[in-house]
Amino acid sequence: MSDDTAAGKGFDDLLAANRAYADTFDLAGFDGIARAGVAIVTCMDSRIDPLNLVGLKAGDAKIFRNPGGRVASEALEALVLATHLLNVDRILIVPHTRCAMALSTEAELRERVGSSAGKDASWMSFHAISDQERALRADLATVRSHPLIAEGTLVGGFIYDVDSGLLQPVDY
Numbered sequence: 001m002s003d004d005t006a007a008g009k010g011f012d013d014l015l016a017a018n019r020a021y022a023d024t025f026d027l028a029g030f031d032g033i034a035r036a037g038v039a040i041v042t043c044m045d046s047r048i049d050p051l052n053l054v055g056l057k058a059g060d061a062k063i064f065r066n067p068g069g070r071v072a073s074e075a076l077e078a079l080v081l082a083t084h085l086l087n088v089d090r091i092l093i094v095p096h097t098r099c100a101m102a103l104s105t106e107a108e109l110r111e112r113v114g115s116s117a118g119k120d121a122s123w124m125s126f127h128a129i130s131d132q133e134r135a136l137r138a139d140l141a142t143v144r145s146h147p148l149i150a151e152g153t154l155v156g157g158f159i160y161d162v163d164s165g166l167l168q169p170v171d172y
Helices: 012-023 073-085 106-117 132-145
Strands: 038-043 061-066 090-094 154-160 167-169
Touching (some): 038 073, 090 132
Parallel strands (some): 038 061, 090 154
Antiparallel strands (some): 154 167
16 A cells, blocks of 8 residues: 555655554554453543553553543443453543543533634534543443443542643542
């Protein structure tokens, strides 16, 4: 496949980095299970390196990311699959400090997106978080009480501090 195709246009730097990555790639033939038995639900924020923040590497964990690091239906679906089919027996739910989803209201997010897009965004839901700890506790309860999360799965909630790199446990 040529790098100068329409699909690759504008991605030259990333494709070059991918070629360098492939030079030392060592996951060929890996079956995709979570070697360390861990799943992490966290925010899409680029300040978060979900594997390194808990001392893991590629292949060790299943990662699910979304704005705010919430356990919405898609994350829950992934966790059910992970606990039954992908060797996961520990789940970490990890929102973070200074998260845009927790620092803005739904109306503010709609306004900012609408302004950037030049279109009405009042119909879009962004799921702003008014109280991060309360939202995290609700997510913990959802996962722990779900009938299809494998029995015996440990579920922990932590707020990641983007300024110190530390995880702060949040009691259920």
